Amino acid sequence: MNYDMEDTQNSAPGSLPANQASKLAPRRAPDAQSTTKRLQTELMQLMNSPTPGISAFPSADGNILTWAATIEGPEETPYEGLTLKLSFAFPSNYPYAPPTVLFQTPIYHPNVDFSGRICLDILKDKWTAAYNIQTVLLSLQSLLGEPNNASPLNGEAAELWDKDMEEFKKKVTARHQDIDDE
Amino acid sequence: MFQPQPTPYSPFSAYGISPSAASFPGFQPVGPVDSGGPTAFRDPLFHPAPNVNAGRLNYTNHNNPPRPYKMEGMSDMEAQEAMARDFQPALEGPLVGEKKSSHAITEEYAKADPIYVAKTAASISSCFNCTALTDPRRCRRNTPIIGLYLGMAIADGGVGLPHRSFNALLAQLAGPAEAAPIITAGFSYFETLLRQGSKALLDEEVARMTSLDNLLTTVGGFEAWLFEDMVLETTNLLRDMADLVQTNPQGAADLLLQRFNDPEISNAIVYHFRLLASSWLKGSSDEYLGFIPENLGVDGYTKNWLEPVNQEIDHLGMSLLIDVLLKPIGFAVEIVYLDRSEGSQVNAHLIQRQDSNGVPTDLGGPVIHLLYRPSHYDILYKEAAPLRLQAVNEVARNVQVNRATNFSHQHSIQSTPMGEFSPFDLQALLSIPGFSMPPSHHGFPPQYQPPIDQTYAPSPISSISPISPSASSATTPSSSVLPAAFPTQQPPTSSLASPTLTAPHQTFPPTTALPIHSHLPPPPHRPTLNTHHSFSTELSSPSSAGSSFRPSKYEFQSAADWAQEGPVQFQTSTFKNSHYNTAHYNNPNFQPEEWSPEAEEQQMTRKKSS
Numbered sequence: 051m052n053y054d055m056e057d058t059q060n061s062a063p064g065s066l067p068a069n070q071a072s073k074l075a076p077r078r079a080p081d082a083q084s085t086t087k088r089l090q091t092e093l094m095q096l097m098n099s100p101t102p103g104i105s106a107f108p109s110a111d112g113n114i115l116t117w118a119a120t121i122e123g124p125e126e127t128p129y130e131g132l133t134l135k136l137s138f139a140f141p142s143n144y145p146y147a148p149p150t151v152l153f154q155t156p157i158y159h160p161n162v163d164f165s166g167r168i169c170l171d172i173l174k175d176k177w178t179a180a181y182n183i184q185t186v187l188l189s190l191q192s193l194l195g196e197p198n199n200a201s202p203l204n205g206e207a208a209e210l211w212d213k214d215m216e217e218f219k220k221k222v223t224a225r226h227q228d229i230d231d232e
Numbered sequence: 233m234f235q236p237q238p239t240p241y242s243p244f245s246a247y248g249i250s251p252s253a254a255s256f257p258g259f260q261p262v263g264p265v266d267s268g269g270p271t272a273f274r275d276p277l278f279h280p281a282p283n284v285n286a287g288r289l290n291y292t293n294h295n296n297p298p299r300p301y302k303m304e305g306m307s308d309m310e311a312q313e314a315m316a317r318d319f320q321p322a323l324e325g326p327l328v329g330e331k332k333s334s335h336a337i338t339e340e341y342a343k344a345d346p347i348y349v350a351k352t353a354a355s356i357s358s359c360f361n362c363t364a365l366t367d368p369r370r371c372r373r374n375t376p377i378i379g380l381y382l383g384m385a386i387a388d389g390g391v392g393l394p395h396r397s398f399n400a401l402l403a404q405l406a407g408p409a410e411a412a413p414i415i416t417a418g419f420s421y422f423e424t425l426l427r428q429g430s431k432a433l434l435d436e437e438v439a440r441m442t443s444l445d446n447l448l449t450t451v452g453g454f455e456a457w458l459f460e461d462m463v464l465e466t467t468n469l470l471r472d473m474a475d476l477v478q479t480n481p482q483g484a485a486d487l488l489l490q491r492f493n494d495p496e497i498s499n500a501i502v503y504h505f506r507l508l509a510s511s512w513l514k515g516s517s518d519e520y521l522g523f524i525p526e527n528l529g530v531d532g533y534t535k536n537w538l539e540p541v542n543q544e545i546d547h548l549g550m551s552l553l554i555d556v557l558l559k560p561i562g563f564a565v566e567i568v569y570l571d572r573s574e575g576s577q578v579n580a581h582l583i584q585r586q587d588s589n590g591v592p593t594d595l596g597g598p599v600i601h602l603l604y605r606p607s608h609y610d611i612l613y614k615e616a617a618p619l620r621l622q623a624v625n626e627v628a629r630n631v632q633v634n635r636a637t638n639f640s641h642q643h644s645i646q647s648t649p650m651g652e653f654s655p656f657d658l659q660a661l662l663s664i665p666g667f668s669m670p671p672s673h674h675g676f677p678p679q680y681q682p683p684i685d686q687t688y689a690p691s692p693i694s695s696i697s698p699i700s701p702s703a704s705s706a707t708t709p710s711s712s713v714l715p716a717a718f719p720t721q722q723p724p725t726s727s728l729a730s731p732t733l734t735a736p737h738q739t740f741p742p743t744t745a746l747p748i749h750s751h752l753p754p755p756p757h758r759p760t761l762n763t764h765h766s767f768s769t770e771l772s773s774p775s776s777a778g779s780s781f782r783p784s785k786y787e788f789q790s791a792a793d794w795a796q797e798g799p800v801q802f803q804t805s806t807f808k809n810s811h812y813n814t815a816h817y818n819n820p821n822f823q824p825e826e827w828s829p830e831a832e833e834q835q836m837t838r839k840k841s842s
Contacts (some may be wrong), residue, residue, distance in 0.1 A: 083496075091461075143496070146541050176535065176540050177541060179499075179503045180459070180507065
């Protein structure tokens with residue numbers, strides 16, 4: 051029994067499974083040349099003038115539109131000493147649209163949810179084409195030490211941050227697990 | 233198309249994303265919404281609706297295989313959220329539109345607030361053609377006028393909105409904004425440069441744009457490698473235009489349009505200009521500090537208003553752009569504001585370079601005319617470039633569909649069977665030699681005195697080319713003054729049923745000495761005896777036999793009322809007061825007519841005597 055098919059048939063008319071939808075979608079932007087060039091430039095910048103505490107590199111599969119990055123937890127924060135991995139997925143019209151950034155390392159943080167999604171305005175509507183991978187990583191690093199508890203994704207974390215830092219730290223440690231490189 | 237998927241029960245609704253919310257394009261969750269608890273959806277009822285137009289929709293998450301610790305079923309949720317978050321409405325049509333008749337704009341506004349109606353009429357009198365630069369419906373902040381588009385779309389099933397389905401329209405209403413104003417300003421910059429026809433000027437601009445890199449790095453604080461590619465698109469376009477401008481101006485114009493409609497290129501150019509505006513603000517913050525809203529400060533303003541890619545620039549942004557881009561080369565900008573401020577006249581502001589005494593230094597220089605509608609600018613052209621007849625016909629057809637809300641004044645009398653009419657352009661009347669109106673009808677706003685633009689060569693033929701004999705001879709009460717003023721024209725009634733009706737491509741014979749810049753007042757629309765004569769003959773003519781039209785006494789009486797209430801703008805009062813004009817519903821004094829033949833007889837008698 052093919053349950054996938056069943057789901058498809060049960061769904062409302064007009065909808066298609068995502069894999070089919072992606073086939074129907076018009077080709078991606080025909081020319082991501084400028085995006086590729088821009089990402090290559092960013093890579094060069096990152097390699098020529100590395101910033102302590104952050105690093106980023108295109109993923110191993112040869113697709114320059116996906117990167118892997120790491121942040122060192124800033125000192126004097128609950129994340130001190132931790133290394134956090136992230137993934138970047140760049141749209142074909144980058145830098146005119148923000149990359150999708152996810153924490154790959156499980157992290158307990160008021161503005162990050164349990165699947166690694168991040169609530170940060172510069173990755174959403176405040177994105178500017180003058181931002182780049184480096185500035186995003188630096189912003190995320192400072193977000194670790196200064197969460198925006200006004201709009202938490204993880205309400206418990208936000209509450210603990212304000213009320214019980216010891217418990218918060220315990221949760222951070224419990225949640226953290228180093229992940230291997232792919 | 234992104235369609236809502238009705239589901240009887242949505243497990244997601246408790247988490248803040250109901251199918252309807254997710255499918256509403258304006259809904260952009262700031263992030264995932266589950267607050268930490270494990271969520272497992274084994275058999276989601278709701279499948280993320282695919283977006284077949286997802287040219288810009290990036291299923292970026294698909295690049296990442298789900299991590300082991302992720303919740304099962306989360307990928308659906310993710311995909312759905314990614315769609316909501318990344319949703320860009322499928323905007324069809326070019327970023328920069330073709331020139332179109334100002335009637336198109338007038339029509340749009342005829343459905344709107346009376347203030348708009350009056351103002352459009354007033355401002356349109358100053359121009360012949362407009363280029364709609366990006367559709368206004370692309371803009372984000374929905375002003376009432378945009379809401380009215382929606383109503384219109386529902387009413388006519390979207391027929392009146394070429395190229396756009398209703399769903400697409402919905403998407404645009406709430407979707408992320410295109411940078412409409414900044415594209416407009418940028419396009420004007422290139423276009424006006426091109427119109428100067430000077431290769432040297434374009435070469436100078438290449439140099440100036442390159443030298444402004446310095447401003448970006450030192451004042452703006454942007455790293456060169458970030459913007460170099462963007463500047464390159466600007467300078468490339470300038471160079472390519474410089475190569476073509478003297479040998480093949482049309483080719484240069486086409487190139488400009490083509491580049492601006494390539495998102496990759498226009499994104500770069502527009503962002504370059506954003507960075508320029510931002511740097512300019514940082515460099516002369518004292519001058520602008522008072523204009524920065526909400527005490528954001530220069531940094532806050534640039535971060536929140538100028539630099540975010542999808543943020544429309546506001547008035548300050550526009551001023552900055554003008555200051556950095558246009559003023560230094562002596563281009564003046566006149567903005568006609570079509571907003572909801574009080575009064576029936578448009579506010580126009582001329583922004584130009586001045587010396588320290590406030591005296592304009594570039595008198596006679598090129599002027600860019602922009603028509604501001606909330607969140608949107610159109611470029612107004614005083615020259616009357618020949619309209620593409622195709623476009624005219626398209627308008628004419630839409631006009632047919634939207635007859636009830638059309639502003640074009642033949643519509644009080646033309647009816648559906650005649651599909652071939654081009655919109656009758658009142659400008660034709662203005663271009664008839666010797667045609668003049670009593671000054672009492674001079675509805676031109678006194679404060680609106682556009683400088684005469686030397687760069688436009690009035691072209692007698694093109695200025696009236698949109699008008700076909702059939703259109704003009706399709707007699708309307710108001711246009712029947714035409715034979716009197718222009719006796720060489722064949723009598724309208726005789727041509728009404730003639731074959732020329734179906735040949736709208738003919739043009740008037742060339743006339744000379746057209747008062748292009750004279751801003752003549754509109755033709756009088758008060759009914760005359762003559763009007764009623766032709767009116768009745770037309771009613772009895774075969775071509776109108778199938779017409780559903782019946783004359784309304786209000787068309788004539790209230791035209792006179794309007795004249796008493798205030799200055800009559802350049803408006804087609806006949807249509808304006810037609811019962812077809814839904815703008816009436818905004819008028820507290822409006823009451824539907826009740827037709828009684830006897831009353832009309834009396835009416836005519838009274839008018840004759842008066």
